[in-house]
């Protein structure tokens with residue numbers, strides 16, 4: 225018999241999440257059976273902490289529920305021939321160390337996954353955040369060679385892939401991030417221009433200096449004040465992919481900003497919100513493309529790995545504070 229550990233949402237977040245909003249529980253798992261749904265025992269190896277957990281906790285969860293989230297897990301016991309003992313899978317079973325499955329909710333890592341590549345990348349560059357960058361740029365921004373792309377939270381899981389894919393696509397890339405170390409990382413990744421939005425005197429001037437002609441595409445991970453300033457620097461017929469609004473997720477009272485109609489009308493802009501799940505039917509295409517670029521060294525990655533399942537709340541809070549370069553992951 226296995227006792228799983230799980231983090232539950234003790235209290236809905238009010239403002240910035242606190243460690244006291246979480247509780248660590250133990251759950252006794254049943255033994256596997258030949259028939260029925262208890263066919264596989266899995267152990268989480270890497271767990272993802274993502275910004276969406278903050279707004280979705282309110283939308284999807286009630287107090288006492290296990291925190292939502294995705295993990296890379298290893299098959300420990302199997303009565304399902306499709307999953308050998310030792311097989312690695314990706315699944316959305318929340319913040320828990322072990323769980324039982326019938327196999328239907330499990331996705332095997334791509335068969336071409338090289339042994340030398342960390343499996344945790346299936347939660348980042350070759351996982352949901354990478355797919356968000358891929359489909360957001362191709363299908364929402366519709367970037368074309370020679371264009372200028374702006375991305376914020378640029379050193380994070382999604383943003384760092386956005387910048388690199390835009391370079392592969394023949395664009396000029398400008399990235400903004402919240403520390404000098406992050407800016408140095410962006411330069412290392414090949415961003416044409418990068419600056420620390422926290423230390424520039426004027427965001428407006430910094431954006432204008434980085435691209436005096438303005439921006440064709442804006443991949444917005446942040447929303448709020450940043451987006452209100454950046455929209456005025458778009459070129460005519462520019463496209464804005466509204467991916468995330470992390471600057472607003474912890475607000476107890478919604479921010480009010482300038483209205484978007486003037487720049488939208490006079491620059492004839494397109495602004496489209498999206499969820500990466502829209503392209504679930506093309507997941508394989510996206511993952512294969514990302515995996516190929518990573519293996520070829522054309523897309524580089526960095527992971528912020530926190531050791532220990534007991535540190536999940538701290539890793540989540542740290543990511544929301546901007547402590548991560550690249551993808552924030554917890555290793556059990």
Ligand code: NDP
Nearest residue numbers: 275380381382401402445467468469470471498499500546
């Ligand atoms: P990141 O790895 O980028 O981590 C979050 C980063 O956000 C932090 O490192 C920090 O970077 C930045 N940040 C935090 N607070 C603020 C703030 N108040 N103002 C500005 N920046 C802030 O996370 P992801 O790459 O996983 O996600 C990036 C965005 O994409 C999020 O908004 C997320 O919700 C969204 N997303 C949307 C998806 C979709 O389907 N639409 C799917 C996946 C993600 P810094 O130090 O640079 O400020």
